[in-house]
Amino acid sequence: MRVCYSQNLGDGNFKIVSRGGSKRLECAAFARPNWLLHAFSTRAGGGSRPPAAGLNLGFTAGEAPARVQKNRNEFLRSLGAEVFDLAEVHQIHSTLVYRVRRREDGELQYLPCGYPLPSGSGKPVPEGDALITNEPGILLSVRSADCVPILLVDSERRAVAAIHAGWKGMLSGIAEKTAGEMQRQFDSPPGAVRAAIGPSIRACCYEVSEDLAGAFCGAFAEGERFVRKPPLNQRGREPYAPPFLFLAPPGHGPDGAPRPHLDLVAAARSQLRRAGLSPSRIHVADFCTACRTDLFFSHRKEGSHTGRMMAVIGIRPQTKRPRP
Ligand SMILES: [Zn+2]
Numbered sequence: 001m002r003v004c005y006s007q008n009l010g011d012g013n014f015k016i017v018s019r020g021g022s023k024r025l026e027c028a029a030f031a032r033p034n035w036l037l038h039a040f041s042t043r044a045g046g047g048s049r050p051p052a053a054g055l056n057l058g059f060t061a062g063e064a065p066a067r068v069q070k071n072r073n074e075f076l077r078s079l080g081a082e083v084f085d086l087a088e089v090h091q092i093h094s095t096l097v098y099r100v101r102r103r104e105d106g107e108l109q110y111l112p113c114g115y116p117l118p119s120g121s122g123k124p125v126p127e128g129d130a131l132i133t134n135e136p137g138i139l140l141s142v143r144s145a146d147c148v149p150i151l152l153v154d155s156e157r158r159a160v161a162a163i164h165a166g167w168k169g170m171l172s173g174i175a176e177k178t179a180g181e182m183q184r185q186f187d188s189p190p191g192a193v194r195a196a197i198g199p200s201i202r203a204c205c206y207e208v209s210e211d212l213a214g215a216f217c218g219a220f221a222e223g224e225r226f227v228r229k230p231p232l233n234q235r236g237r238e239p240y241a242p243p244f245l246f247l248a249p250p251g252h253g254p255d256g257a258p259r260p261h262l263d264l265v266a267a268a269r270s271q272l273r274r275a276g277l278s279p280s281r282i283h284v285a286d287f288c289t290a291c292r293t294d295l296f297f298s299h300r301k302e303g304s305h306t307g308r309m310m311a312v313i314g315i316r317p318q319t320k321r322p323r324p
Pocket residue numbers: 004006202203204205288289290291
């Protein structure tokens with residue numbers, strides 16, 4: 001008898017945009033600069049079949065690459081993003097950040113950020129988990145199915161970032177590092193940066209080990225606030241729940257021992273604040289991917305063969321830069 005608290009549009013800064021059979025989420029705070037394009041895809045639309053039924057935008061095992069490409073084309077077309085070049089990385093739950101540029105021959109180039117330089121930077125699509133750019137016509141993308149997708153924009157310097165953060169990346173500080181790289185590479189003052197945190201698995205459904213919960217408590221000053229104990233004292237008060245449902249309620253393993261639940265979004269907020277972002281400029285779409293498999297793919301709920309959503313952000317190529 002789980003009641004999910006995370007299935008709405010959050011602080012009112014998000015809206016669902018429907019077009020044809022597809023739906024995407026947009027952050028209203030990101031809609032204001034007309035040179036900016038961004039979106040969080042949902043599974044609505046597309047032509048993939050179970051177990052990745054819907055708009056699967058990841059080249060997942062068992063899925064025909066041509067089908068994924070067709071879905072991607074459909075998604076980009078619905079955004080009016082055909083004129084962009086899609087930038088992506090092979091996601092490995094790291095803290096590797098790349099600055100994306102366009103070479104003279106038109107090909108995209110991924111320049112590793114930070115020290116030491118990560119290996120694999122010579123590949124056309126390198127391994128990593130965050131992208132930044134200040135060049136028009138490049139659509140940064142990350143894929144997720146429970147992990148936290150984060151988009152950043154600096155409206156003053158016209159720079160953007162896309163971040164894929166699961167527990168490993170979050171624990172290692174990828175959100176903070178990416179905001180730091182925007183400052184270092186584009187002179188983006190953190191106070192001018194806005195963040196949009198897309199749909200991800202939320203604390204209601206994200207059971208973790210005691211060890212992992214402890215690691216977050218140790219890595220963040222306010223880490224205790226990210227960890228929720230199972231609501232043992234509320235079990236007896238849930239309405240209409242027959243007693244047999246109490247045998248293995250959410251938050252309990254097969255042995256009946258309570259397990260902690262982790263709030264990755266709280267960790268993301270904390271990291272972005274630590275990087276210098278104003279709390280009022282951090283917007284969260286309050287959807288839980290595991291609670292809402294009607295609208296999103298969930299790795300935890302549906303398994304590794306489920307599809308992947310995509311979060312994208314870019315600077316429109318046709319808009320001219322303001323005169324200095
Ligand atoms: Zn949930």
